[in-house]
Amino acid sequence: MSSTVLERTTTTARLPRSHGYWGPAVVLAIFALIIPQIHSDYLFDAILTPFLAISLAALGLNLLTGYAGQVSLGSAAFMAVGAFAGYNFLLRVPGLPLLGGFALAGLTAATIGIVFGLPSLRLRGFYLAVSTLATQFFVQWALTNISWFSNDDTSGVISPPAMHIGSLSLESPVRRYLLCLGVVAVLTFLAMRLVSGQTGRSLIAIRDSELAARVLGVKVLRTKLFIFAVSSFYIGVAGALWSFAYLRTVEPDGFDLDRSFEILFVIIIGGLASIRGAFLGAAFIVVLPLLLSRLGATILGPGFDSGLVDLVQKIILGALIIVFLRVEPAGLSALLARLRFPARSEQ
Amino acid sequence: MRISKRLAPLARRTAVAAALAFAAVAPLAGAHAAQPEQYFPLQSYRVGPYAAGGTGFFGGFIDYMNLINIRDGGVNGVKLTWDECETQYIVERGVECYERQKTHVPGPSAWNPLSVGIAYAMIDGVTADRVPLITIDHGRTDSTDGAVFPYVFPLLMNPYSESSGIINFIGSRLGGDAKLAGKSIVVLYHGSPYGRETVPIYKLLAAKYGFTVKQIEVPAPGTEQESEWLTIRRISPDYVVLRGWGVMNPVALKTAQKVGFPADHIIGNVWSNSEEDVIPAGDAAKGYIALTTQATGTTYPVVQQIEKVVYGAGKGNLADKSRIGSVYHNLGIVNGILNVEAIRIAQARFGDRTLTGDEVRWGFEHLQLDPARVKALGAEGLFHSINVTCSNHEGDGYVTFQQWDGAKWVRISDWIAPDWALLRPIIEASANKYASEHNITPRDCTKETVASN
Numbered sequence: 001m002s003s004t005v006l007e008r009t010t011t012t013a014r015l016p017r018s019h020g021y022w023g024p025a026v027v028l029a030i031f032a033l034i035i036p037q038i039h040s041d042y043l044f045d046a047i048l049t050p051f052l053a054i055s056l057a058a059l060g061l062n063l064l065t066g067y068a069g070q071v072s073l074g075s076a077a078f079m080a081v082g083a084f085a086g087y088n089f090l091l092r093v094p095g096l097p098l099l100g101g102f103a104l105a106g107l108t109a110a111t112i113g114i115v116f117g118l119p120s121l122r123l124r125g126f127y128l129a130v131s132t133l134a135t136q137f138f139v140q141w142a143l144t145n146i147s148w149f150s151n152d153d154t155s156g157v158i159s160p161p162a163m164h165i166g167s168l169s170l171e172s173p174v175r176r177y178l179l180c181l182g183v184v185a186v187l188t189f190l191a192m193r194l195v196s197g198q199t200g201r202s203l204i205a206i207r208d209s210e211l212a213a214r215v216l217g218v219k220v221l222r223t224k225l226f227i228f229a230v231s232s233f234y235i236g237v238a239g240a241l242w243s244f245a246y247l248r249t250v251e252p253d254g255f256d257l258d259r260s261f262e263i264l265f266v267i268i269i270g271g272l273a274s275i276r277g278a279f280l281g282a283a284f285i286v287v288l289p290l291l292l293s294r295l296g297a298t299i300l301g302p303g304f305d306s307g308l309v310d311l312v313q314k315i316i317l318g319a320l321i322i323v324f325l326r327v328e329p330a331g332l333s334a335l336l337a338r339l340r341f342p343a344r345s346e347q
Numbered sequence: 348m349r350i351s352k353r354l355a356p357l358a359r360r361t362a363v364a365a366a367l368a369f370a371a372v373a374p375l376a377g378a379h380a381a382q383p384e385q386y387f388p389l390q391s392y393r394v395g396p397y398a399a400g401g402t403g404f405f406g407g408f409i410d411y412m413n414l415i416n417i418r419d420g421g422v423n424g425v426k427l428t429w430d431e432c433e434t435q436y437i438v439e440r441g442v443e444c445y446e447r448q449k450t451h452v453p454g455p456s457a458w459n460p461l462s463v464g465i466a467y468a469m470i471d472g473v474t475a476d477r478v479p480l481i482t483i484d485h486g487r488t489d490s491t492d493g494a495v496f497p498y499v500f501p502l503l504m505n506p507y508s509e510s511s512g513i514i515n516f517i518g519s520r521l522g523g524d525a526k527l528a529g530k531s532i533v534v535l536y537h538g539s540p541y542g543r544e545t546v547p548i549y550k551l552l553a554a555k556y557g558f559t560v561k562q563i564e565v566p567a568p569g570t571e572q573e574s575e576w577l578t579i580r581r582i583s584p585d586y587v588v589l590r591g592w593g594v595m596n597p598v599a600l601k602t603a604q605k606v607g608f609p610a611d612h613i614i615g616n617v618w619s620n621s622e623e624d625v626i627p628a629g630d631a632a633k634g635y636i637a638l639t640t641q642a643t644g645t646t647y648p649v650v651q652q653i654e655k656v657v658y659g660a661g662k663g664n665l666a667d668k669s670r671i672g673s674v675y676h677n678l679g680i681v682n683g684i685l686n687v688e689a690i691r692i693a694q695a696r697f698g699d700r701t702l703t704g705d706e707v708r709w710g711f712e713h714l715q716l717d718p719a720r721v722k723a724l725g726a727e728g729l730f731h732s733i734n735v736t737c738s739n740h741e742g743d744g745y746v747t748f749q750q751w752d753g754a755k756w757v758r759i760s761d762w763i764a765p766d767w768a769l770l771r772p773i774i775e776a777s778a779n780k781y782a783s784e785h786n787i788t789p790r791d792c793t794k795e796t797v798a799s800n
Contacts, residue, residue, distance in 0.1 A: 046446035050439065091784075144538065144564070151784075155487070155540035157467045159785070247442060249468040251540055253567065254438055290443060293433070306431035307393025307402075 060234025069207030074135030082236025109236020117228025271331025407679020441465030478704030569595025648725030
């Protein structure tokens with residue numbers, strides 16, 4: 001017991017880093033200026049765009065689960081809410097700009113997030129996780145069975161309208177990627193501000209001991225609902241990006257429980273309570289399987305049984321997860337920190 | 348005079364350089380011309396809950412392309428090539444495969460993802476790339492309207508035709524369409540875009556023929572159906588239409604047996620009609636009836652040739668040879684025939700060379716195989732005929748029904764024509780709605796245009 005408390009104290013102590021913006025800024029500059037020079041539709045459409053969308057969703061979940069300690073299995077549902085809300089706002093409100101549609105999508109998800117966050121006031125841990133499953137099932141059910149949400153499409157699949165900001169069309173892979181990057185960069189910056197300030201400390205206080213937090217004067221109820229709303233907003237915007245910029249089609253089945261688990265695994269592997277953990281984890285869960293599968297296809301040639309390649313790839317990925325978590329249970333983010341500051345981590 | 352003299356060496360040098368350059372490039376061009384290829388990207392699925400369909404279908408498709416390569420040396424000397432990318436029937440994996448495979452040189456001839464979800468996600472992409480997207484026996488029904496969807500082909504049978512064919516068949520079992528009035532039919536469908544596609548058409552057919560219809564969704568993948576079948580028992584309908592996929596089908600048949608619903612009053616649709624759907628259900632499947640667009644078995648010359656030539660050479664794609672001639676395998680073969688014949692028809696117009704996607708699209712829009720041509724291809728009785736045009740991308744395929752006798756499928760009906768005239772106005776209305784939502788101006792099918800990509 002005492003050791004876990006100590007461990008958490010060290011994490012908390014490291015949190016408010018005012019000088020911590022240089023690294024992310026450099027990474028952003030590389031992704032915004034250098035990478036778009038590469039001429040490869042595949043890189044943008046198949047790797048970077050889904051990576052950014054999942055990173056954003058994971059970031060949202062990390063605020064809720066990593067920082068505030070509220071385990072949620074409803075992430076995919078909030079993505080679905082964001083995707084369908086974005087579609088419906090842009091379809092039904094004439095003249096609504098794209099980014100306005102995304103913001104409204106996030107706000108809709110945030111509203112739903114507050115409603116389904118209410119049980120968190122009474123439930124904790126696994127019990128809360130199970131109650132968030134309700135979101136998952138309810139949202140999928142509603143989107144499937146109420147045909148208004150899909151504009152009465154017979155299959156329940158909808159394709160978002162063409163995207164543009166002002167007169168600038170966003171129909172090329174690089175532009176769609178830059179749109180995602182812009183949205184993700186702004187929201188990431190806001191999240192960094194959030195967690196390094198008073199709210200971030202309140203969140204961690206609630207996570208570590210709700211009773212102690214209350215004694216210290218943290219408004220537990222308000223903070224919990226607030227972080228449910230913020231987290232859902234992030235995940236909702238991620239859902240809109242996923243369906244608008246990446247898949248270009250929205251269907252409720254794409255946001256099933258598997259997706260919720262995927263996002264949860266992203267933050268566990270990337271590192272709970274860390275901003276960059278969401279990105280590292282997304283790279284591991286989203287990008288690495290693609291690289292492995294391409295590598296397999298290149299090595300074995302086109303005639304090889306693609307199903308077998310797929311199974312082998314899963315085995316490798318599973319083994320890597322075990323290895324990584326064995327080496328550093330706190331995730332890739334902590335692993336990276338340890339590689340950079342070997343001396344400090346030995347204290 | 349003097350100027351021309353001065354220019355002469357320059358001209359000579361240029362000629363030499365040009366000759367050298369040509370000599371350097373010619374062998375490359377020659378090598379390229381000696382082995383022209385027509386490339387097919389296969390977004391296959393060999394693992395996951397739908398692997399039975401994937402391995403059978405893509406196995407049949409590959410087997411047929413191998414047959415053409417080995418027996419005929421390709422299509423008029425153009426070799427067929429392909430590579431596979433595993434999707435597991437998951438949409439974003441299919442999209443990733445699409446992005447990966449579309450960069451192949453030469454470019455793709457046609458896409459055959461065999462997944463409604465993946466096909467939906469690709470419609471914008473293939474339209475921009477000008478490459479046809481084939482959704483045999485499934486897909487978006489309104490993509491039948493080629494004026495709005497120039498690059499999408501729900502070949503042989505779209506979901507509406509399928510529904511109409513099933514209702515016509517039930518009518519004939521009852522002794523005429525008039526007897527449908529007052530009857531009760533339950534449609535049990537897979538909880539996916541594919542499953543939902545026919546919800547409005549069954550409502551329309553119910554209104555037209557006067558039967559009552561209750562449509563029940565089974566959450567994908569469909570391994571749990573107790574409550575749905577208890578509901579069915581309560582309704583006790585005259586017929587149940589099973590619109591399943593993969594593991595949902597044997598579970599449905601077994602659960603039906605549990606609640607005491609007779610198997611011979613369950614009519615399966617085209618994705619509930621395979622050996623893999625009935626064998627796992629054991630006894631429960633005996634007497635079960637299902638629709639198909641292609642007959643089962645190995646009695647057809649083309650299937651026998653595949654067995655002899657392709658499997659004889661050790662190049663067969665199915666790991667289990669006993670699946671040769673099974674429903675999915677034969678569907679893959681028919682799909683191979685349709686793709687290859689579209690290439691052949693397009694070659695007759697554009698020349699025996701590697702064709703662009705848009706030229707292949709032209710081939711599909713002139714894919715007219717009458718029963719005589721089907722016979723010449725060694726597929727008489729395997730499928731009926733197809734007649735694709737610019738405005739009709741389905742091609743008026745015929746359907747037939749087969750019954751499982753506990754060991755094999757037995758055909759129990761003639762080739763049946765769905766009620767295309769009834770369906771066409773709904774298809775056009777839906778296509779036009781799509782066109783206005785997406786700012787598409789439907790093209791004029793009386794004028795034909797082909798881009799060279």
